[in-house]
Structure formats: structure tokens, C-alpha cells
Amino acid sequence: MSVASPLSLSPAPSGRGTARPAEPVHTPSGSGSRGTSSPRGFDVIASYKRAIEDEKVPHPIAAILALVELIEASTASTVTGLASELTIGRKTLINTQTSLGVRAGCQLWERFFALSGGGEDFPAYKRTLISQGRSFCAITAPQCREKIAELAVGFLRDDCVILTHSYSRTVIQTILRAHKQHKRIRVYVTEARPTCLGMRTHQVLTAHGIPCTVVLDSAVAYVMERVDMVLVGSEAVVESGGLVSSVGTYQVALVAKSMQKPFYALAESYKFLRHYPLSQTDLPIPSSTSRPSIPLEFPSLIPALSQAWHPPTSLSRPSSSTPQSRTPVAPATPPSFGSIVDSAAGGGHGGNGPTGSGKGYSRVEMTKEMESINPMVDVTTPDLIDFIITDLGAPLSPTSVSQYLVAQFSS
């Protein structure tokens, strides 16, 4: 595997051999007192949120940007002091943000920091760190996506039908590039509940004049026989070679495998994550207040059940507001579904009127609580993936992801 490092921002190779605890360059004057506290007044999370607001910035890059800003705001005067501040900032980010991309970005930055080693002049060292971090985020990272599109577009033949899942900027960029090369591409995109980001993909593609149809998540198997290839993006690529991406990707991959359709994943190398999930639940996602640590657990006892069943009339429809913003191509799920059920089961029943408790089934929708215990991401196992197309050169087979990670991260 002689692939180019994604951290082409790699500094002068002099620091390569130096181990993690870089020797303090200056006299450790302040490191003792300030060592373990993050720089005063700097909020890593706010910085991350600011960065992620930009449509074009993916999670790992936003995390790196936040850490670079942390270095800028840092008042540490030694390498060790800076390192400990970085560690704290990284932990805050990892423990609060649910995206695994954040973790990948933090890992990458930490690795880069460890390898950079430090020089004789601490302020200069800090300046190089910042400038290299910034240039990585501003220049190298967008180039990654560009490069992937360039590599992946070769896989898209003229007159081919692509199935994609949810919304991925890399996938869209690839399709648009193929479109520019005058390849006739048609795209099926899944609706991708609960985020319904498939609609956004549809919006973008139709705006560019690419024929695009939104498919129900449950109709993936139905549509698979008309599809030539499956192209998905990812949130993170894990060490097993599997993908962590928005929920539903796994079943798309399973269907594609069973129908022998090629399944290609697009992932920038900064999304590679050193983690090896053994099961769907084995992901290091911090449990926030709204989401349980293990999704889709059975409710403990009846009380929870009755709660879910009794106030069905008062619940707000989870996605009743989204349909309006959708383009009419999509069969907007909840309203039509609800009305069909209404007319079929409830007779001439009014839509939202409070009914007798016995007729609770007339409006069977997921409650907020039900939705909230559902997972946001799933793990696509490596055996279902044909290739992972990255910015590292030739498309990687899933097994070479780990080889790359081992080569990069273990020294």
C-alpha cells in the first residue's frame, strides 16, 4: 500500500520519530499550573458548531477546525501544556458530539500533532501548526472530495442507473461530474427516514437536470433489479473496513449483495476511524440526553407502553411539517399513509379528533419517543462492500482500510 498520506500537510519529516510526549521546548514554567485546564474562555463546542454551519464542511474537518482554533486561543507556553489542552478539547468534542466523524477528525489531528514533534521555537511551532491545520481544512480537504469524484466517475458508465442512499455531498459531486461529461445518469435515491435527506439529494440533482426518483426506504429491494450500481457516502469508515453511515445503508448493501449489484462507498480518508465495531450497537457514540445509549431497546415495562399508546391523539406528527417542503415527486409518507389508514379502519373518522381510547389504532404513527430510540447510523459490514473509493489513489478493498490505518496510526 503505497498511498499518499491524507495529511499531506505533514510537516518536515524531521519530527517523524519523536514520540508522543514531546519534550518541553521552553522551561516548563506555566505548564504545571495551567497544564490541565483548557484555555480560558474558549468554547470548543461553539467553535465546532460554527464550523459545521458551513454547508460544505464535513464533521471531521469541523472538528479539526475547532481544535485549530483552540490552539490559536491557547495560552500554553510549552508543547506538553498545549498537548494537554488539546486532549481536553478533543475529549469534550468526542463526548458531546454524536457524529463519529468528529472522532475521526480528532484522531487525525492528534496523530498529526504527535508526529509534528515540535521545534526549538515554540511560538513558531504553534504558528506552523495553525497554518498547516488551516490549509488542510481549507485546501486539502475540499481537494479530497474533488479527487474522489475524479476517481469514482470512471465507475459511472453512460446510461447507467444509480441507487444512492440519503444525502452525500461526495456522491452528488461524483454524479454531477459524470453529468458534465455528458454521461446519461439516472438516479434512485432513498427517502432516508427519519432525516429525509434523500429529498435534498433529489432537489440538487433535479436542479441540475438529472433524472431522479425518490424511493421509499422499504422499496429498496423492489427497485434494486433496475439498478446498475449502488453508490453511497459515509460518516466514517471503521477499521474492519465497514462503513458507519446514515441508517438504512446496511440494508441497501444487503439487498445489493443478494442481487449481485456492485456496492461502492465513497469516503474521504479523513473519515477513517480507528474503531472496530463487532456489532451494530458497538459504536462509540456518546449517549446524549435525547438518545439512549443502546437504540431500540424494548421498553422496560407496561407503563412506558401505555404512555406510548394512550396519547396517540395528542402527539404531533413527527414529519408532518417536512412534506410541505418536499417536491411533489415524493410520495409523502405520513399524511397519505395516515389518511388511508383512517378511511380503511376508522370509517368516517375525523383526522385528528380525540377519539375513544378503543380506537387508538386508527392513527398509528411513531411517537417522538419511538423515533428517538431509533438509531441514526448503522454499520455496513465489509463483506458487502465491493470498493471504498477514497482520495488515496486506487479504490481500496475494505480490508486495505485497516492496513492503511495500521500503517498510519501505529508506530
Next chain:
Amino acid sequence: MCQAIQRYKRSSGCKCHVALVQNPSLSRHVHPIQQFNNSTETYPASTIVIASALHKYNLILQSLHRIARGTLYWPSDTPEITSPPAASSLTRLSDRNRPKVPAREMAPPPEKDKAGDGKAKAKSAKELKKEKRAAAVAARPEGAGGPDGVAGGGRPDLGPQGVSGSGSRPISNLNQAASSSNIPLASSNPNNAAGPSTSAPRRPPPTDSAGHPISNLAAQQNSFFSHLPHQESPDTAHALKTNKLHPIIVRLGVLMSSGQLRGANARTMGMMIAFREVIRDYECPDQAVLWKDLPIYLSPMIAWLETCRPKGVGGGNAIRWLKSEINRLGEQGDRSEAEQKDYLVEAIGLYLRDRIEFADQVIADHAKEKIKPGDTVVTYARSSVVERVLLEAWKDMREDDPEASFKVIIVDSRPLLEGRQLLEALTFAGLPCTYIILPLLSSILPQADLVLLGASALHSDGALYSRAGTAMVAMLAKEHRVPVVACVETYKFGEKVVLDGVATNELGDTKTLLELPNGKKFGKRGKDLPAALTPLHLVYDVTPPALITAVCTEIGFIPPSSVPTVLGKTSGVV
């Protein structure tokens, strides 16, 4: 034999380890026992023993035994495990037996050592007890009515604890008791527990005329597997006569071949510690250069150890590393001999620490993350790493939440029944365990959440070389889609590709194979085995990489396909 020792002493200039071969605790091993007894009886022991030498030797011995206690597996049916009768106290037993063994009587070193400082005194007292017990066991004739059926897995130093009713355990044994459980295994093997009167030790010494002659068995090994190395008792007397072997190496070889030092980690650590001692005692001849002479000096020892038991991939890697370290001395230019030896001794210590001890710790840290409350973990036989993972996971989980718990299913199989050691350690820690044998696994495995395996080696194609039976566990796990995690230190990564368990394997002891759990022998007593019978005991098998979900190493979780990358990196570093 004493002549041999003296010759060795003269030729190698070694003063320290002369007492070693004479230490009566050696005689705890089955095969050399008679040789030692016979030879030591004919010479007065006082000729050679030096008190200080013995003290030093004891320290080394204890480090060897410490390893052994952690990772050592006592084969369930060697006679030395036999516990003293429940009613009789240990001391009385040995007193009774002492007159029969004059060799024990003339072993003055412990007494001399007692005169030393307090610490040494305690140690030597312990040693003395061990020796006494060993003497008692050794002296007991076959079929003397020893209740060896009890607790087939008991360790010799823990002998009395295997017997549930023995209240007269010497207090000095308590610290040893901490390393093991008091829970008798009787319930797991009612046959053994019920029959303290079943007479014969299940594994007669080879020289026992009443038992099956060993040569007969060896001849009847399947000729299809004749290329594989046997496990047979090494010829210690001859080995000592050659003058080329340091006594500690001879001792180590005996420990290995008798199965007392079992498990890749234990054997590699034992070997490296022994070589560290050899290097300490080594004196470079005047006209020679150390880095050139030392490999030549070591090579017969390495070869001899190989005849005792193949050192395996991990041991091979360690030896290769040691040789490369010695070679590097040549590049480093002018240093005195003492400095060079110090450097090597220190390097070996670092190797043991980094590649085995710390590696195990890191593996435990990684792997315990995968065990969640409520899980059921399946493990096969016994691996020191897996044991550590389970214990640490349990400790962590209990610290977080005293209510949280996970369950371990220990799968075991004949003839080694190593899983009992693990069972003992885990139940002592309070872990809920289930103990089953391999045939039952297909019914149990669907409930499992994780399979944890240890390994002897991991080959470059990702194939796991481990205790025979592992492949079946992995196969079943794959069938039921239970993730299989192999815990392997990187020093066990081998550069070979192994396709099956036929080309590379080891032949185990077939005597244990044919003995029935109720203590009866196969066929008629005193008769040779039928000519049509070829007992076959392969020690290892190969689990193909497709059956392994992940490998947990000290560099983290990797898929088996990444082994070559890791190998490339480590060999690049060395």
C-alpha cells in the same frame, strides 16, 4: 550426574547454578524423577551446594514459578497433582514418606538458606514444603490409594485446597491460596469426586513396568503424522553430560516437556528469563568476541529446548530478536564485556515487559470494551490473555455498577481440560461461569454475544494457530454470527502461511488420551495396546481467517487480513 555438574562447572566457569539440578523440587516432574532420585542417592549432596548459589537459584526459580502459576497448566492427570488424603495433614504425610526417599534427606540447601536473611528464610521454608510434598508424591507408589481423583485440576502447591474438607492447611500456603480459588471442582466432575478410592494414578511414570511401555505407544503413532514433533521426556542426564547446556536450560526443558510450563506466553517468558540467567553467567573466552561467541554458546541450548518442546512462533520470534540484539552489540563498538552483558540482560527485561506484559495489559484494555453488561462470553480452553481480559472486564464493570454482570461460558475438552484452570480463576473472582465440554457447544452458542480466543500464533494469512478445538468453536460462532475475537500479542505473529493443522502441529501425549475419566485404563491391564489402534493427539489446530471477526492486539483491533501489515511494520523496526 554430579560429575556432569562438576564438569559443567569447570568448563563454563559457572559457579552459581550447580545446585540447581540437585534441587529436589525438580523431582516434581514425572519423567526425570527416577533419574534424579537414582543419581542423587549415590553422591553426597554436600559436595557442591553453595548457600549463596542456592539463594540466587531460588529467586530465579521463583520467577519461573511465578510465570508458571499465572499461565501454567497442570495436566489434570499427572500423578504429582494428587492431593494428600483429606484427613492427613501435609506435614504428617511427608514425614511418613520421608524415610523412603533418602535423596530428600540429603538436601541441605534449604537449611543453609534459612540461616540467611528473613526474606530468604520465608522463601526457603516454602521451598522446603514444596520439596517435602514433592517427595511425598514421588515416593508414593502406584496405586497407593492416593485420592488423586479429587480435583484433577489442582496445582501441586495448592494441593490441599482441592480437597474440600482439609482444615489443616499450613498457614504459609495462604498467600499462594490467594492466587487460586477454594472452590472444589468436584461438582464439575462427580466421577472423580465420588471415587477417592479409584486406585492407580492415571499417568504412570514411563519407567513403570506395570504400565504401558512408552515406546510401544510411540511406535503406534499414526504414520501420517510421523513428521510432527513428539512430546517425549528429554534425556536430561545426557544433556548434562555434554557440558554445553546451562542447568537452568535443562530445567526449563524439563518444565516444558512435562507440560508444567504450558501456554505460549509462559513458555516464552520462561525461556527468555532462562536465557537472561545464561547470559548473566556467561563468560566470554579471552580470544573471542562476545557478540560472535555468545550465539555459538547459546545455540546448543536453543536446539536442546527445541527437542523438549517446539518453541512455537512466539518463542521463535523472541529468539530471533535476541540474536539480532546480540548482533547489534557488534555494531556498537568498544564496550566492556560486563557492559555488553548488562545491555543484553536489560534488553531482555524490556522485551518481556513491552512485548508480553504491557501488551497483555493493552489487549485487556481494548478487549474489555467489547464486553457489555448482560453479555454472554464464550471462551475455549485457557489462555492467559483471555483470563486477564475477563477478570479486568469484570472488575471494571463491577466498579461502574455493582449490579452489572456478564456471564462466561468456558468450553473445554479432553484430554488436557485446561479450562478448569480458567474456571478456578474466574469463579474465585466471582464471575458467573458455565463449564461445558465441546460437544455441548452447538446448543449453547446461539445464546452467546462474543467468543474470545487465545492463540499460540497468528500466521501471516490471518490463520489462528491455537489449541485443538478452537477451529470448531470459531466455526460454530461463524454459523451463528457471533463475533469471534482472538487476543494475540504481536510477538506471536508468524511470517509463515499455514493452511491446515497437518503440516504444522505437535503430537501430544497419547497416554492421557486413552485414559478414561473414571480412572480405568483402555483395554486390559498390563497388556499392550491392540496393534490395530493408533491413538492420535494433535495439540493444535488452525482456524482459517474467514472465521475470525477481529484480532485484538496491543496496537488495537485489526482484521486478520492486516497481519502482514503489522508484521511488515515490526520487522522494519527491528
